[in-house]
Amino acid sequence: MSEDLTTTQSEGGNKVSAFVRREIGRVAALASLVIIFAFFTIMRPVFASWANVSGGILMSTTVIGLLAIGVTFVIITGGIDLSVGTSMALVAVITGKSVMAYDLNVWTGILLGMVVGGLLGAINGLLITVLKLPAFIATLATMKGAQGLALIISDMKPILFATDVEGWDQIARGNIIPNFPNAVLILFVAAIIGSLILNKTVLGRYNFAIGSNLEATKLSGVKVNRWLVAIYALCGVYVGLAAVVITSRLGSAQPDLGLGYELEAIAAVIIGGTSLFGGKGTIGGTIIGALIMSVLINGLRILELQQEWQYVVVGAVILFAVFADNLRRRRAGDTTV
Amino acid sequence: MATAQLLSLTGVSKVFPGVKALDNVQFDLNEGEVHAIVGENGAGKSTLMKILSGIYKKDAGDVKYRGESVEIPSPYEAQRLGISIIHQELNLMPHLTVAQNIYIGRENRRPGGVFLDNPKLNDEAAKLLAELELNLDPKAIVGELTIAKQQMVEIAKAVSYRGSVIIMDEPTSSLTPAETDALFKIIRTLKAAGKGVVYISHRLEELAKITDRITVIRDGQYVKTLKTTETSIPEVISLMVGRKVDQDQRPTNRNISSEIVMKVEGISDRHLLRDVSFELRKGEILGFAGLMGAGRTELARAIIGADPKTAGTVTLHGKEVKIKQPSDAVAAGIGYLSEDRKRFGLLLIQNLTFNVILSSIPRFSKFGWLRIKPAAGVTRDVISQLRVRTPSENQFVKNLSGGNQQKVVIGKWLTRNCDILIFDEPTRGIDVGAKDEIYKLLTKLAEEGKSIIMISSELPEILRMSDRVAVMCAGRLTGIIDNKDANQEVIIEYATKFSDELPAVH
Numbered sequence: 001m002s003e004d005l006t007t008t009q010s011e012g013g014n015k016v017s018a019f020v021r022r023e024i025g026r027v028a029a030l031a032s033l034v035i036i037f038a039f040f041t042i043m044r045p046v047f048a049s050w051a052n053v054s055g056g057i058l059m060s061t062t063v064i065g066l067l068a069i070g071v072t073f074v075i076i077t078g079g080i081d082l083s084v085g086t087s088m089a090l091v092a093v094i095t096g097k098s099v100m101a102y103d104l105n106v107w108t109g110i111l112l113g114m115v116v117g118g119l120l121g122a123i124n125g126l127l128i129t130v131l132k133l134p135a136f137i138a139t140l141a142t143m144k145g146a147q148g149l150a151l152i153i154s155d156m157k158p159i160l161f162a163t164d165v166e167g168w169d170q171i172a173r174g175n176i177i178p179n180f181p182n183a184v185l186i187l188f189v190a191a192i193i194g195s196l197i198l199n200k201t202v203l204g205r206y207n208f209a210i211g212s213n214l215e216a217t218k219l220s221g222v223k224v225n226r227w228l229v230a231i232y233a234l235c236g237v238y239v240g241l242a243a244v245v246i247t248s249r250l251g252s253a254q255p256d257l258g259l260g261y262e263l264e265a266i267a268a269v270i271i272g273g274t275s276l277f278g279g280k281g282t283i284g285g286t287i288i289g290a291l292i293m294s295v296l297i298n299g300l301r302i303l304e305l306q307q308e309w310q311y312v313v314v315g316a317v318i319l320f321a322v323f324a325d326n327l328r329r330r331r332a333g334d335t336t337v
Numbered sequence: 338m339a340t341a342q343l344l345s346l347t348g349v350s351k352v353f354p355g356v357k358a359l360d361n362v363q364f365d366l367n368e369g370e371v372h373a374i375v376g377e378n379g380a381g382k383s384t385l386m387k388i389l390s391g392i393y394k395k396d397a398g399d400v401k402y403r404g405e406s407v408e409i410p411s412p413y414e415a416q417r418l419g420i421s422i423i424h425q426e427l428n429l430m431p432h433l434t435v436a437q438n439i440y441i442g443r444e445n446r447r448p449g450g451v452f453l454d455n456p457k458l459n460d461e462a463a464k465l466l467a468e469l470e471l472n473l474d475p476k477a478i479v480g481e482l483t484i485a486k487q488q489m490v491e492i493a494k495a496v497s498y499r500g501s502v503i504i505m506d507e508p509t510s511s512l513t514p515a516e517t518d519a520l521f522k523i524i525r526t527l528k529a530a531g532k533g534v535v536y537i538s539h540r541l542e543e544l545a546k547i548t549d550r551i552t553v554i555r556d557g558q559y560v561k562t563l564k565t566t567e568t569s570i571p572e573v574i575s576l577m578v579g580r581k582v583d584q585d586q587r588p589t590n591r592n593i594s595s596e597i598v599m600k601v602e603g604i605s606d607r608h609l610l611r612d613v614s615f616e617l618r619k620g621e622i623l624g625f626a627g628l629m630g631a632g633r634t635e636l637a638r639a640i641i642g643a644d645p646k647t648a649g650t651v652t653l654h655g656k657e658v659k660i661k662q663p664s665d666a667v668a669a670g671i672g673y674l675s676e677d678r679k680r681f682g683l684l685l686i687q688n689l690t691f692n693v694i695l696s697s698i699p700r701f702s703k704f705g706w707l708r709i710k711p712a713a714g715v716t717r718d719v720i721s722q723l724r725v726r727t728p729s730e731n732q733f734v735k736n737l738s739g740g741n742q743q744k745v746v747i748g749k750w751l752t753r754n755c756d757i758l759i760f761d762e763p764t765r766g767i768d769v770g771a772k773d774e775i776y777k778l779l780t781k782l783a784e785e786g787k788s789i790i791m792i793s794s795e796l797p798e799i800l801r802m803s804d805r806v807a808v809m810c811a812g813r814l815t816g817i818i819d820n821k822d823a824n825q826e827v828i829i830e831y832a833t834k835f836s837d838e839l840p841a842v843h
Contacts (some may be wrong), residue, residue: 035530083622084826199583200707201707202702202706202707204707206698208687209687212684214407215680215681216680216682216683218662218664219675219681220663220696220749221663221664221696221753222695223662223664280686282627
């Protein structure tokens with residue numbers, strides 16, 4: 001039939017380019033990472049030393065990376081979570097206090113952090129689905145709320161609990177694999193698990209469905225609200241894990257550390273090619289996005305660029321990444337008859 | 338009467354990667370003429386319009402405007418020449434007034450050029466509206482107007498550029514019959530003023546009423562230009578599809594069992610629906626006819642729990658079911674296929690498999706893990722069974738034609754094993770040729786024992802498909818007619834029964 005002719009013809013010729021178009025976001029991000037890395041290596045060979053790569057770049061990616069994985073799930077639904085930074089501080093404080101009060105061991109401490117994080121995420125989900133608040137507003141409110149609660153519970157003082165718990169410092173700084181910090185291992189394992197959840201499970205499938213078209217998903221008989229709460233809770237679990245890692249790295253829970261992390265995490269997600277409109281995105285892209293930011297900061301620091309200029313460069317990179325993405329999309333959109 | 342030629346296109350071609358969208362197309366337009374362009378979806382109508390309005394650049398051919406060859410590199414240039422287009426989706430700013438919308442970007446300023454001169458703006462708009470005999474208040478907020486009135490604003494805007502060519506893309510697609518008549522009156526005013534109108538419509542019965550000539554294009558190629566007075570709808574259709582399509586069919590006599598699958602009783606909602614009751618039998622197609630705004634879509638959405646109802650029950654196979662949200666309806670085996678597939682039916686940016694399994698994901702998973710392989714297999718079955726034209730199950734749904742997208746939605750509900758299907762305007766936005774195929778599919782589904790509710794605003798479609806016809810008016814069910822007793826006149830009569838004296842329905 002005539003109407004189908006156009007479809008089949010255009011698709012037949014474009015199978016390869018369709019694949020490239022689909023994957024180009026990640027390919028481009030990875031290529032940028034390699035180029036930036038090569039640039040700094042040529043400028044200062046010490047940049048590529050394992051000490052700098054593992055202790056400097058990778059280690060500093062861990063916390064933002066974990067937050068960014070969580071936020072990736074939320075952004076793929078077409079939502080946003082502004083509360084991950086301060087929630088992390090709140091989880092750190094609650095975990096620290098509880099570990100000290102109940103003399104918990106390292107494993108229960110980790111578990112507790114993740115559960116508390118998940119509960120905070122679920123609260124976001126409930127605000128969005130039951131009260132029907134826009135994600136931006138709901139998580140802006142919980143961001144401020146968590147910031148305040150972290151300060152109240154901690155009495156505005158750092159909680160020095162990490163040294164009291166045997167092995168807490170090893171969570172981030174130990175080496176199960178020689179010369180490879182545990183925190184980085186945690187990030188990579190968490191990323192692989194996240195990627196599996198996103199691509200291989202029912203939750204991941206509904207995640208993409210909701211982000212592609214919430215109304216159609218609802219009318220298809222999916223209990224959208226329930227899944228949204230689960231997705232925000234999952235994001236929270238990653239926030240909890242980030243809190244565990246940061247307390248281990250610092251040796252304490254800092255109630256005022258976390259504000260601003262949410263925007264860095266969101267930036268990593270966007271640089272990694274996940275669409276703010278929802279329905280599209282990958283965990284791999286997010287990790288690459290987080291690495292691009294750490295590599296930049298680390299490299300610029302080694303080049304002794306002043307901190308204020310580092311911010312400007314990162315801003316420019318975010319602009320460039322989103323602009324390049326838009327450009328690709330526009331070009332792809334142009335071919336539709 | 339000597340009329341000047343406004344537009345003359347010859348040999349116009351446009352190639353997109355892999356597709357020749359237009360191939361050597363010709364078209365011309367005279368002053369004071371309404372010239373229709375018809376063709377199936379994908380025939381190249383919109384591409385041609387986009388070339389005329391400066392959105393696309395032609396690859397070959399010649400466009401003459403008032404006898405002179407012109408290039409139209411941008412919409413701005415098209416407007417400067419005097420070619421305006423009114424898109425199917427209206428491009429108005431809902432929060433601004435009628436006058437502000439008409440003169441957007443060309444506002445009158447007070448001396449000094451800083452402050453806007455609103456009184457003058459409103460005066461000019463009032464004059465323009467009077468000239469066109471449009472009954473609109475320049476100070477009315479556009480978002481609060483009906484679609485028909487908003488369209489009048491678009492027309493006034495197009496005329497305000499003092500252009501001589503106005504392109505209308507599916508102008509009646511969301512108008513009621515009365516509003517359509519009003520639009521035709523405006524078009525006649527434009528004709529009398531010597532404007533040329535390029536008219537694009539799927540509704541062929543309109544062509545006879547309003548057009549002077551009809552140009553048919555098929556697969557990007559020019560087929561023929563006909564004088565409206567010398568042709569007929571069947572001829573136009575056969576030129577469009579390249580073969581004959583039967584216009585006035587009725588369902589073949591099928592044996593419908595007396596088994597009642599669904600009983601709907603006393604459904605009301607807060608705004609429109611009043612005490613709607615009906616029964617649906619196994620294997621029947623129950624058509625729902627009525628004017629726009631009669632409440633048919635609202636009824637469907639109330640039944641499936643997409644919108645709240647204030648009263649009423651749904652009984653399936655003799656058992657009352659509580660349907661509070663769409664997932665309850667789906668669990669009970671009711672599938673709803675919206676008229677707006679792109680908004681309410683499909684995940685456009687995902688592939689066929691994803692869309693087909695969307696309602697049945699628990700079936701394709703084990704302990705929360707998806708089993709992609711069986712899902713792809715089922716999708717391939719759907720593709721071959723429903724004859725979906727697609728390179729593979731991995732194709733993105735947005736790349737399919739309207740008819741094939743509809744088949745994907747049908748496939749979704751078949752995969753879910755729904756035995757009650759509610760089709761809301763099943764052939765809206767679907768080509769004449771592909772419509773036929775959807776009709777056959779609906780008939781086949783009914784024969785296989787599915788029970789179908791079919792909401793449709795096209796009476797020939799209602800008469801052709803429905804075993805019984807339910808007619809709604811102003812939120813109430815005014816009658817249920819057996820197909821053998823149904824004709825257009827009877828249906829219209831029930832559809833306009835606004836009074837309280839209603840025939841018994843139960």
